[in-house]
Amino acid sequence: MEDKRSAHCKLAYQNKRLKTLLEKYKQSHHLQNALIQLSEQASTVAELTLLYPAIHDILQKYVPSKSFYVVLLDQHSQSLELSYFSDEKDAIAVALNQPNCFDKGVTGYVFKQGKTTHFTKQQMQEAADQGLFKAMGTPAEHWVGVPVYQERNIIGVLAAQSYDTQQTYSSQQIQLLEVMSLYLATAIERVKKRELLESEVKIRTRALTHSNDALNIEIEQRKHALQRQQILFKISELATQAKNINDAYFKIHEIIKTITYAENLYIALYDKESGWINFPYCVDEFKENTLPRRFSKGYSELVISTEETQLIHPCRAKELLESGTVQRSQSVQKEQKATSWLGSPLKTSQGVIGLIVCQAYNNKHIFSQDDCELITFVSHQIAAVLQTKLANQALKKSYHELESRVNEKTKELRQTNLHLQMQIDERKKIEQQLYHDAHHDSLTSLPNRSLFLTQLEKTLQHYQRFPEHHFAVLFIDLDKFKDINDQLGHQAGDQFLINVGELFSQCIRDHDLLARLGGDEFVILLTHLTEPQQAEDVANRIIDLMKMPFSLKDTSLKSGASIGITYSRLDYKHTDEIIRDADAAMYYAKNSGKNRYELFHPLLTQSVPEQEQQTLHHLDALPMSFRSSEIITLNEQHQSESLFEAFGEHPILGCTSFDILKKFAVDQEQHVQVELQLLQRAFTKAVNANIKMALVPCSSLLLGLHEFTLFTEVLSKQQGQSQLCLLFDEQEIRQACAIQLENLKKLSLLGYSIGLNNFAKDRCELNLLTDVNFDYLLLSSTFSKRVLQQQSYDFQLQGVLAITQLKKMKVIAKGPSILNFRALLDKHGLNFFVGKQHSLANKKQLLDPNLESIKN
Structure with a gap:
């Protein structure tokens, strides 16, 4: 049996090698057809402007070359000049907008190197960054350049490029470009000579009208020119009409007889x-x-x-x-x-x-000198024809030998295959069974962890290429499964797992994947999703089914399922990140009461001390800390002022924002209570730190009909301790109801300082500034940055400053590194800035290099 297997492998290898050789012959056949067409075009076109499009049409049959150009060396200027240009994206003006653009670019690089060069988009950018050449025009996904030689001297470059990431150049296509370039110089020379001959004929014809003697001379010269042209045509026809190499030799002899x-x-x-x-x-x-x-x-x-x-x-x-x-x-x-x-x-x-x-x-x-010139003239054309015929002869000989060997080996393989077919079929059955056993759970027959992770990896890779094809992973942990094992035994527990697997299978579609990770843990991969709600629907179906009692050993029992769901995100790079997040959401569901599902949120992965995990639930028992940012401006004595910007921090959620509070607060009442706690702690922190002014973010919920009373009570208790500026977000104020806007105005009338935060984040509405008496106006970091970049935003800023000056508001520019642009923004009329805390030395440098001291 081993001998048969060895013989089979050997014959399969030989068959593969023979097929490879057949592919090479096929490529050679393409090369021959392309060269034949090139020769025909060189023999028929009247001028160079028609030759290049013809060459382009030939190339497009075998090579992705919609974008194609040819540059040739100008003998006088010794620079590369464009001879033909066709591009999908760039017009010819783009290629000629700079002097000596081809000498400096990648085309000039290929010309200097003198060898074929293939670049991908990334490789071309890296080479340009290294200074090998200057990148010009629209970057192509794939670019190939082939030098054009005349005898042993390089005279230009032929280049093709593709803007499609999937349309690259194979080695066979590049080889075709190289072969075409070998005959391009000859074709150009032939057409140039034909153009020269036609030009000479026209010039001489006009001169014939002046003299009969000149007429006779010109007629003879034209005859010679036409004779040479006819000779070229005959030599070109040899490439297609000669039956074999010996026939080509004979026809060449007949052509030479006509000229000498x-x-x-x-x-x-x-x-x-x-x-x-x-x-x-x-x-x-x-x-x-x-x-x-x-x-x-x-x-x-x-x-x-x-x-x-x-x-x-x-x-x-x-x-x-x-x-x-x-x-x-x-x-x-x-x-x-x-x-x-x-x-x-x-x-x-x-x-x-x-x-x-x-x-x-x-x-x-x-033999005369004329004979010498004539035979020199035709020898170059004859050389090209002979080279092609010799190559074809060698290929045909190889093909016949190859075909004979393939037939012999095919017969041997057929006989061997008859004996091996039965063994192969049997082995396939065994391999299929082994594969199934290795990738499926032995108890439930569901896919196991290995198969699930493999499919999840494929799904993630597909999603990274096509972000519109969403997916979701459900991590399921059965509730009270340990009690079932302890009370009824492991055999009953195994039967329970089998029943649960069948129930879960009823909740998903045919193309979705259900797998058992081990123990009482199951996972589901949902694909082809259009919204997260579809994953939540599957989780609800599973939870409803698990609420129904199970009958095992004449005993009715109830279980449940805690489910964590994670939805596809672009920042997922590895499958272990997806499993981790789904697992975190599952544990959050289990700790929140079991038999429920939770969607993953990045906050769930924040670390919490183990002793606090049992007591913390949502936002209960909310300990807070605060951080501050300095709002800096210079008065007439070049002194800085410091204001306090307070934000609460939760040990699980980190820096609290109102969006996070809305998500994790049980209801609106708890949200308001948390905000009032933050407000009281901000007062205390500001008093202890001896802060002149503290800026505290507040949500529009505090301006509601019932909430406003609690809000003003807290504010009245803290009056006289330290001054607070209550910051409200512009987007919330724009969407506020009439009652909330009225209460906002009451705050100003009651003597409280109020401010508008994140102004002009997406649009600039000046009516907000005229309707409400704000004390501070905090420009969004986006608007502050764009003021430096676009003149239209500067016009908007001048309108804002005109209103704020009348209303006596302080306008503050903010951003993560706004102090670096203080001098520039100051020219636009902004002299208040808020950013990260800096050391004393850094403040001096950012505010005024000549400032001797800064007061905090």
Whole structure:
């Protein structure tokens, strides 16, 4: 059996490797089609402005390249100039709004590096931060740049970019861009020459009208130009019309015959790594074939080493032999010596791959400089065609070998699979059973902790990508379960857990997940929620079911469920945070009377001394402490004044705000009692600290019809001890009823100092300032900050200051670091500020560097 398994694994590995090779052939096929289309476009378009869009259309079939541009090196200015630009987000003006923008940007970076570069959005920003280049335009999610070479010199950069995070560039697509760039320079050169030829034709045609002699000359030149163009077309057609490499050699020979004497012609290929020269095509009147040879000192080697076209007549041949530049390995008969020899290198972006040679014997033809120029002109195009054909030949050979091996291995695999199929099916059944046992509770058959945490992790990851898909976790602890075990035994307890699991399953949807963590603890994962109320509905159904009596061993018993609920939040990063919060809410429900549910609130995780946990319930037995902030201004003698800002703190809730009091107070009456306690303690603290003025936040509840009497009684008892300013929040005053507004005005008439807190937090309503006689006006930190940033807010501030000056109100700017901006706000007319406490040295520095002393 082990031998069969080993053979199966080996064959599977080989099959996988063969499929990979097939994928490579498929990629090569795409490359070939793209190059064929590029060659066709280079042969047909009339000018460069039409070539680049055509190249862009070709790329979009294989590469995500809606945003694509080409920059080329200007030989005169030696800077990168934009040749083509197409972008989804930026207009062409964005690309040209700065001088030498491409030299300084990521395109110039690729040009200097001379190699393909792929950046993600984050990688590009990091590189820009390192100073490698300057970031320009709208940042792309993926950017790839490929250098464009002409022979061995880089002449520009081809770049494509994507603004879609999911639309990246694979290695195959980048390879396609690199291959396209290899032939781009040749295509550009061909179109440029065609443009030049057409331009020359037009210029010469106009000149023909002046002279008949000039007309004849121009006609001949045009004929030559058209002849060259036709030759280029024929060479371009070789890429698609030649059946194989040998057919391509033959067609090349026929083309050369149309431009010069080519009765004796051979094509040689040079392998730089092995150092051998092969002669795959040879037509000669004295020899049928030329054998391969090592690189030596012949005429062919001279062309390859110099990378230039060589024209050799007998006189030059003698000079080359005498100087030792050319050496003959064996003597050649006189009649077999070439009397005129013309060889041109086949150059590509990877270097010289070979040469094409025409030679004449017995002075049948003497090659001229025109012949030299013509064969040089066509050799570059021939090199590109041959390189493509050679690559295709190698790929086809590999494909046929691959196909044969795949067929053989497939037959072997089929036979092996027949024997292994039954064993695989049996093993799958065993693995499925093992997986089920490992991820489900053995007692209730519900998912266990491992499976629940796995699913919760997937749900959290999905929520982080799609925040609109909310979820909730219910942590359930059964009440009185220990009593059931003690009274009826563990077997009855196990049966009770099974029954409870079935009941809980009836309360949730099919796609929700119910799991048993262990003991009497269950958890539920609810997904696809639109509001927290849906989780509360499930909790209510569970609580209602648990209120019903259970019958076990002819005994009727009652239990219950304490449930903690936590709803999805963006600040959740790990599943243990979710379980922790749901567990905290469950314990709060259990300590609050059991058989109920509680929603998680961050305050539940605050630490409480163990000895106080038994006595604290909601806001009962409320011990308070206070903290202060200093309101600082400078009078004419550059002295500072200190006011006291008091806030109550609860040992569980921390710093109390009215929103928190509303949530945890049992009712409105308790809320009012807590606020009055805070007010009395603020009086005492202010007297003990000898504070000139204490600012105490109050809620609008104290201005109610019945509450106002208690409020004024507390205030009257404290009169004469210390002065308090009662701060009311602007948003609450805006929403206050007529009675509350009337009582607010009464406070001012009774001689109490009142203030408006958080003014202009979301909008600036000046009618509040004119209707009520406030003594202090505390601007919101948001408004104070925006006064420095936007002129429109400064206009609003001037309106506020105009009213407050008439009403004799003190306007106070506040914020966590407002003192850092004191000098700036002072220019806008603000000279009262409230912020965090600072040391004496810091106060001097913030208020006035030249101030010698500060009075507190």
